[in-house]
Amino acid sequence: MSQHPVSAPTHRLVPSPAGRLHVVEQGSGPLVLLVHGFPESWYSWRHQLPALAAAGYRAVAVDVRGYGRSSRPAATDAYRMTELVADNVAVVHALGERTAVVVGHDWGSNVAATSALLRPDVFRAVGMLSVPYAPPGGPRPSTVFASMGGDEEFYVSYFQEPGRAEAEIEPDVRGWLAGFYTALSGDTEPAADAPDPHFVTPGGTLRDRFPAHRLPGWLSEADLDVYAGEFERTGLTGALARYRNMDRDWEDLSGHEGAPVTQPSLFVGGALDASTTWMADAIDAFPVTLPALGGLHILDGCGHWLQQERPAETNRILTDWLEGLPGPAC
Numbered sequence: 001m002s003q004h005p006v007s008a009p010t011h012r013l014v015p016s017p018a019g020r021l022h023v024v025e026q027g028s029g030p031l032v033l034l035v036h037g038f039p040e041s042w043y044s045w046r047h048q049l050p051a052l053a054a055a056g057y058r059a060v061a062v063d064v065r066g067y068g069r070s071s072r073p074a075a076t077d078a079y080r081m082t083e084l085v086a087d088n089v090a091v092v093h094a095l096g097e098r099t100a101v102v103v104g105h106d107w108g109s110n111v112a113a114t115s116a117l118l119r120p121d122v123f124r125a126v127g128m129l130s131v132p133y134a135p136p137g138g139p140r141p142s143t144v145f146a147s148m149g150g151d152e153e154f155y156v157s158y159f160q161e162p163g164r165a166e167a168e169i170e171p172d173v174r175g176w177l178a179g180f181y182t183a184l185s186g187d188t189e190p191a192a193d194a195p196d197p198h199f200v201t202p203g204g205t206l207r208d209r210f211p212a213h214r215l216p217g218w219l220s221e222a223d224l225d226v227y228a229g230e231f232e233r234t235g236l237t238g239a240l241a242r243y244r245n246m247d248r249d250w251e252d253l254s255g256h257e258g259a260p261v262t263q264p265s266l267f268v269g270g271a272l273d274a275s276t277t278w279m280a281d282a283i284d285a286f287p288v289t290l291p292a293l294g295g296l297h298i299l300d301g302c303g304h305w306l307q308q309e310r311p312a313e314t315n316r317i318l319t320d321w322l323e324g325l326p327g328p329a330c
Contacts, residue, residue: 003054004029006054008026009026022069027052031101033062033091033092034108035104036064037104047308051311051318052322062088064111078241079238089119089122100124103128105130124264125325126263126265130268130273130275132286133286136256137258145157153199163237174225182219186273189272270303272303
């Protein structure tokens with residue numbers, strides 16, 4: 001593949017139903033929209049922006065509503081999935097485009113998949129990192145999560161009550177983020193026989209089980225400063241609101257129960273990522289749920305933050321897949 005000249009990334013604010021969204025853009029060509037997860041920001045795509053631009057794409061990483069420099073609506077239900085899909089559509093249109101490929105990581109993977117499901121007229125292909133596609137439907141999410149862990153509490157349930165997780169995180173944002181990133185990274189995650197950092201003991205906190213006094217290889221002190229600086233300024237409520245809408249999403253999307261995503265798709269997971277292993281049944285169902293799947297990659301030794309843990313490999317997978325897609329309609 002020929003390499004294209006790459007200019008510096010451009011930051012700007014674009015209008016959306018949230019108010020305004022901060023986007024970072026690099027390159028020219030077919031639009032690729034990059035959607036981050038929790039607890040991250042556009043910065044999670046810092047390695048992908050120049051690589052996609054060099055490959056001939058207009059790469060745009062967004063701060064999801066509630067994060068970074070994007071608007072932070074006050075109402076919890078403003079962070080339901082349908083609102084985030086509307087934001088993605090608004091970004092595409094604000095950039096003067098009609099269609100885009102959407103790629104997401106973690107929660108961004110769910111947002112990307114749902115964007116493709118609800119707006120196939122806008123999103124012509126979808127890439128999912130870390131969290132595999134599972135069609136809407138099944139039992140109510142809060143019921144499922146409450147049944148996990150026995151005497152311990154699953155982290156998603158722990159995040160439900162407004163203010164509870166904030167009280168743990170916000171007094172020491174940088175330290176908490178360092179522990180969370182470390183606990184879910186392939187090179188620093190706890191041993192298999194250690195207590196699981198996804199669960200909270202009665203009266204305890206998530207950080208009780210985080211590895212201490214080290215960072216994963218992919219995260220420099222300067223990188224951690226970027227993430228911490230954003231959350232110290234914004235707080236965590238907007239980010240955590242995504243978890244507090246899971247039952248609303250289940251209701252909102254009930255009309256799409258079992259629906260496949262039929263556009264060309266890609267999945268990349270980490271072999272050591274709980275999102276990949278716990279949702280193995282969803283991956284096994286891809287022939288039905290993702291009938292146009294163009295690539296399935298499980299990266300050995302990799303944890304949850306795969307596009308940062310394995311940037312060169314992720315970039316190669318993404319660019320190879322993008323190169324094989326049909327061009328956007330005129």
